[in-house]
Amino acid sequence: MMLSFNEKVYRAAKKIPRGKVATYQWIARKINNPGSVRAVGNALHKNPYAPHVPCHRVVCSDGRLGGFAGGAGKKEKLLRREGVSIKNKRIDLLKFGLG
DNA sequence: CATATGACACTAT
DNA sequence: AATAGTGCCATAT
Numbered sequence: 347m348m349l350s351f352n353e354k355v356y357r358a359a360k361k362i363p364r365g366k367v368a369t370y371q372w373i374a375r376k377i378n379n380p381g382s383v384r385a386v387g388n389a390l391h392k393n394p395y396a397p398h399v400p401c402h403r404v405v406c407s408d409g410r411l412g413g414f415a416g417g418a419g420k421k422e423k424l425l426r427r428e429g430v431s432i433k434n435k436r437i438d439l440l441k442f443g444l445g
Numbered sequence: 446c447a448t449a450t451g452a453c454a455c456t457a458t
Numbered sequence: 459a460a461t462a463g464t465g466c467c468a469t470a471t
Contacts, residue, residue, distance in 0.1 A: 351468055370453055374467090385468035387452045392469085406453065413452030421452085 351379070355389035362403045365429040367437060369407045369444055383407075391415055403428075409436040409445070 349357070354377040361376075362368045370383045370390075379385075390401040393415065402424040406412040411432070414421035422432055430437060439445035 374453090379467080381454090381465090382467045383453045384451065384466060385453090388450085388468065389452095391452045393452090401452080404452080408454085411452090415452070418452085 351385060352389040355386050356395055356399045359399045359401055359404055362400050366442055367403045367405050367430055370404055371407045372444060373404060405437055409439050
């Protein structure tokens with residue numbers, strides 16, 4: 347079956363385990379479309395599978411949270427709730443093997 | 446088909 | 459370090 351770009355994004359995001367985060371870039375690479383980071387963000391913004399897909403676990407490549415459809419503040423809260431420590435509006439990507 | 450938009454990333458200043 | 463400007467790609471209109 348033909349998966350649209352967005353669906354690929356949701357699939358990749360779905361793999362992100364609880365308590366962990368991934369970058370938009372990470373997703374873009376995972377779906378074999380590096381450079382489509384923007385489109386990835388777009389897909390997650392639309393994200394019709396809201397809670398089903400942990401879109402809140404996707405952050406910027408520089409460690410900042412990025413955006414969130416329900417409000418940036420909400421995103422931070424959700425992440426902290428899952429055990430992700432956020433310092434000065436930033437996340438240690440190194441801690442997750444990214445950066 | 447062309448233009449505009451966006452939850453990014455990178456480089457230059 | 460912080461702030462602009464540029465590039466990039468998939469959708470929506």
